[in-house]
Amino acid sequence: MPLELRGHAPAIACLLAFLGLSSASAQVVLESEPSAPRRGTLIRLKVTPTIDGLVSDVTGEVAGESLHFSTSDGVIWQSLAGVPFSGPDSLPVTLVLVTAGSSDTVRTSIGVVPGDYPVEQLRVSPRMAEPDSAARVRIAREGARARRVSRAAHDTA
Numbered sequence: 001m002p003l004e005l006r007g008h009a010p011a012i013a014c015l016l017a018f019l020g021l022s023s024a025s026a027q028v029v030l031e032s033e034p035s036a037p038r039r040g041t042l043i044r045l046k047v048t049p050t051i052d053g054l055v056s057d058v059t060g061e062v063a064g065e066s067l068h069f070s071t072s073d074g075v076i077w078q079s080l081a082g083v084p085f086s087g088p089d090s091l092p093v094t095l096v097l098v099t100a101g102s103s104d105t106v107r108t109s110i111g112v113v114p115g116d117y118p119v120e121q122l123r124v125s126p127r128m129a130e131p132d133s134a135a136r137v138r139i140a141r142e143g144a145r146a147r148r149v150s151r152a153a154h155d156t157a
Contacts, residue, residue, distance in 0.1 A: 027051050027106050028095060040085040040115040047077040049097050057098035062091060066154045083112055 031046040045062075047069065049055040058077040060067040063084045069077040083091060090109040097104045131139060 027097065027104060028108075030093065030095070030108060030110065032110050037083050037091070037110065037112045038115050039083055039087070039112055040117060041083050043081050043083055045079050045081050045093070047079075047095060048075060049077075051097060051099070051104060053099040055097050055099055058095060059098070060093065060095040062093050063087075067095075068154070085115060085117075087112075089113075 027050060029048040029050060031048075033044040033046070037043045045067065047058055047060075049058070054074070055077075058069040058071075058079075060069070060079070062081040065082060067079040067081060069079040071077045081093075089111060091112050092107070092109045095106040095108075097106065
């Protein structure tokens with residue numbers, strides 16, 4: 001009888017990492033809630049370090065966005081992460097474990113499933129779809145400001 005593994009990729013990746021059979025070298029157990037994240041949703045990541053020594057901080061990145069981990073017991077670290085609407089069937093995760101005097105980087109990924117969202121076709125005036133040069137300058141300026149605000153938000157508790 002064939003073994004059905006579909007939908008269990010996050011658990012399998014975590015198990016392999018824990019057993020030292022992947023490039024994550026048994027440094028963390030990574031869980032996501034929900035266990036099969038859907039594109040376009042917010043998830044909770046739980047990191048349990050398995051390395052020797054006390055971990056004093058965990059940082060990381062998902063989809064180009066910084067992760068902000070916290071812990072209440074010094075053992076399990078948690079952070080929220082946004083799963084982009086589009087992309088491949090796995091979501092790369094970079095974690096940095098900080099211990100006394102050193103840090104260790106773990107690169108892994110979690111499986112994601114496509115979102116099932118309705119699509120609506122819109123029609124707009126061509127002048128709205130193809131802005132003039134003044135509007136393009138304004139759009140670029142506003143986009144740059146939005147990116148600065150987004151980056152600065154990571155410095156806010």
